[in-house]
Amino acid sequence: MNNNFKTIYECFQDRVNQSPDSSCIEYGETVLTYRTINERANQLAHYLKRNSAGAESLIGIFQERSPQLIISILAVLKSGAAYVPISTAYPDERIAYIVSEANFMMILTGSSYLQKITTITDTNSTSSVKLLDMDKEWSHISIESSDNMPSHNSPNDLAYIIYTSGSTGTPKGVMIEHRGIPNLVQEQIHKFQLNDHDRVLQYASISFDASVSEIFTTFVAGATLVLVPEDSSSIGEGLHQILKEKRISVVTLVPSVLNGLPHEELPDLKTLVTAGEACTKKLIHYWAPRLNFLNAYGPTETTVCATIHACDATDEMISLGAPIAGTAVYLLNNQLQPIANGETGMLYISSKGLARGYFNEPELTERHFIDNPFNEGISDKLYRTGDICLQAADGVIEWIGRDDLQVKVSGIRIELGELEYALREYVDIQEAVVTYNFEQNTIGAYMRSATTIKPNISQIRNYLLTKFPSYMVPTRFLFVDEFVLLTSGKIDRNNLPPMEEVRPNIEVAYVEPSTHLEKELSQIWSEVLKLDKVGIHDNFFELGGQSLMATQIVSRIRSVLGMEVPLHIIFSAKPTIEQTAVTLEKYQLEQMDSSELELLLAELENE
Numbered sequence: 001m002n003n004n005f006k007t008i009y010e011c012f013q014d015r016v017n018q019s020p021d022s023s024c025i026e027y028g029e030t031v032l033t034y035r036t037i038n039e040r041a042n043q044l045a046h047y048l049k050r051n052s053a054g055a056e057s058l059i060g061i062f063q064e065r066s067p068q069l070i071i072s073i074l075a076v077l078k079s080g081a082a083y084v085p086i087s088t089a090y091p092d093e094r095i096a097y098i099v100s101e102a103n104f105m106m107i108l109t110g111s112s113y114l115q116k117i118t119t120i121t122d123t124n125s126t127s128s129v130k131l132l133d134m135d136k137e138w139s140h141i142s143i144e145s146s147d148n149m150p151s152h153n154s155p156n157d158l159a160y161i162i163y164t165s166g167s168t169g170t171p172k173g174v175m176i177e178h179r180g181i182p183n184l185v186q187e188q189i190h191k192f193q194l195n196d197h198d199r200v201l202q203y204a205s206i207s208f209d210a211s212v213s214e215i216f217t218t219f220v221a222g223a224t225l226v227l228v229p230e231d232s233s234s235i236g237e238g239l240h241q242i243l244k245e246k247r248i249s250v251v252t253l254v255p256s257v258l259n260g261l262p263h264e265e266l267p268d269l270k271t272l273v274t275a276g277e278a279c280t281k282k283l284i285h286y287w288a289p290r291l292n293f294l295n296a297y298g299p300t301e302t303t304v305c306a307t308i309h310a311c312d313a314t315d316e317m318i319s320l321g322a323p324i325a326g327t328a329v330y331l332l333n334n335q336l337q338p339i340a341n342g343e344t345g346m347l348y349i350s351s352k353g354l355a356r357g358y359f360n361e362p363e364l365t366e367r368h369f370i371d372n373p374f375n376e377g378i379s380d381k382l383y384r385t386g387d388i389c390l391q392a393a394d395g396v397i398e399w400i401g402r403d404d405l406q407v408k409v410s411g412i413r414i415e416l417g418e419l420e421y422a423l424r425e426y427v428d429i430q431e432a433v434v435t436y437n438f439e440q441n442t443i444g445a446y447m448r449s450a451t452t453i454k455p456n457i458s459q460i461r462n463y464l465l466t467k468f469p470s471y472m473v474p475t476r477f478l479f480v481d482e483f484v485l486l487t488s489g490k491i492d493r494n495n496l497p498p499m500e501e502v503r504p505n506i507e508v509a510y511v512e513p514s515t516h517l518e519k520e521l522s523q524i525w526s527e528v529l530k531l532d533k534v535g536i537h538d539n540f541f542e543l544g545g546q547s548l549m550a551t552q553i554v555s556r557i558r559s560v561l562g563m564e565v566p567l568h569i570i571f572s573a574k575p576t577i578e579q580t581a582v583t584l585e586k587y588q589l590e591q592m593d594s595s596e597l598e599l600l601l602a603e604l605e606n607e
Helices: 008-018 034-050 067-078 092-102 111-124 134-141 180-192 210-221 236-245 255-259 281-287 362-368 416-425 457-465 516-529 547-561 567-571 577-591 594-606
Strands: 023-027 030-033 058-062 082-085 106-109 130-133 158-164 172-177 199-202 224-227 250-253 271-274 292-297 307-310 327-332 344-351 369-371 381-391 397-402 406-409 412-415 429-437 442-449 476-479
Touching (some): 008 034, 008 180, 008 210, 023 067, 030 034, 034 067, 034 134, 058 067, 092 111, 092 172, 106 111, 111 130, 130 134, 172 180, 180 210, 180 307, 199 210, 210 224, 210 250, 236 547, 250 255, 255 547, 281 292, 327 381, 362 369, 406 442, 412 416, 416 442, 416 457, 457 476, 516 577
Parallel strands (some): 023 224, 058 082, 058 106, 082 158, 106 130, 199 224, 250 271, 442 476
Antiparallel strands (some): 023 030, 158 172, 292 307, 327 344, 344 381, 406 412
16 A cells, blocks of 8 residues: 555545534535534444445445535545445436446435335345435444544545446446545645635536535535535526525536526636536636636546646637646547647547546446556556547647547536437337537437337437436437438438427427417527427427526516516426416516505406
8 A cells, every 4th residue: 555645535534633613514504514524424434334345345325415425425435435426316227227237235325215226226136235324324323433444545446436428328337546536636726726715516416527526625625515405496597696695616617507607796706617518718708807717628537637727818729728737638640649730639648547447348448548658657548538639839739529429418428329229229219310419509319210100209208218317318309211321331420401490299289379478488488499389288398498498598588577587486387388377477476566466456357
């Protein structure tokens, strides 16, 4: 074991010793100190250790965002084991796959999700996995020692596995070792200008690696991690309100989310990090003059982040930035030789934080992690990112595109091949091609029916929702009679028809709007969804609607009504034109004072 190496949980413990009574986690009105979080994590870690947790053992975490979730992550690491986050929003089939493949020694959950995970594991797991209901068992856990445990981990021990979309039809687990996490955290603390007075928003789901950065950069810097319930409105004006009311000073957001943030002052915000998607000049020109605006880049396979660029409003190109400490990047041609300035090449990464590979996928690991021909002493392997980049004359590296079917939608990695595989498995579909529209940030599915009667789009969408989280499901569907083929026999992806801007064939029959408000809403939905018409019983999400589109709809409704309307007022009800109109009319009445209401009733009586 490397005597000079400190695990990330030891770095956290050092911070606890420095400022035990400082605010560590804020959740609603609850504020928990570093001492409290550490002691609770220690109690759970001792409990896990007594139940055979140790190096290389895997413990699943199936919980919603809360202090208990963060304590669980810390405790698993302190016990020497590795954690595997499972999103509670995943469909049962995806959860079952992860549970079956990972073969957990234990899954940490809570009373709210115990029944769901119990049903899934009983039905699908080949071996009995222990489920720990943290809410029910805490009385037993709390009698354990609250003292720190000795470190159980060497740099090359497994710290966590995060599952990402896989091109072969199933998700793949990226295995991250301990060695790269402290390196990442120290570098980001410096770049983010983090200190113990900061308040950092924990925005990312723990099933995405951005959460690793949010949690541990905050803790090692001695700052406060601010948690918001996952069911709260965390896009558009809802997110702006959270940033303002919670006095957030550091936050990481993907460009598509940042685009929806109102251009209103956030006096407490000092560092804004954008990552997960290609940044735009529009965002740089607005945010760079106002605060420390950083463009970060890094695949999950390199422990969250590989490069960072401090943006300037005068930037001519959108730079991926310079490698963080312990990282080297290379733009290479097909012969693995460095390219010249002005040329494009494949981006390869050498890093202290390079993943061990893909869980139970040796062939896939071998394809993506190649021997490092450069003797820079960082890592023995290079990760082939699949990102095509341009090498500018001044050393700037600019992202151009991909050499495969991997895309980022709202910062989340999606393999279009995984969706194509699932669509081809559908009984009434003969062939399928899935594409991504960069301008609209939407996924589209082209399909050839296996029968003369085309299947209903609602049925196809519901089928996909049993396999994928909603953010992966295409928003546009189009049936084609035949696909144009290349001479190789493969489908010509560059010769697909444009997606039709017509209302899809969903289960609900079209009923046109009748009232003035319904007509206004239908027009707004049609424009945002880019459809020729929207019926009053049509479901917003079945038409291809997304949460980011919802913020555009709310903004336009406010303009039409001339009044502030909260996002939750519109989408808490069934997302149809008819129900939205009813909800809005009720809300308008509730906002009127008694004199306005009496005047309205008098006018109605006189008609």
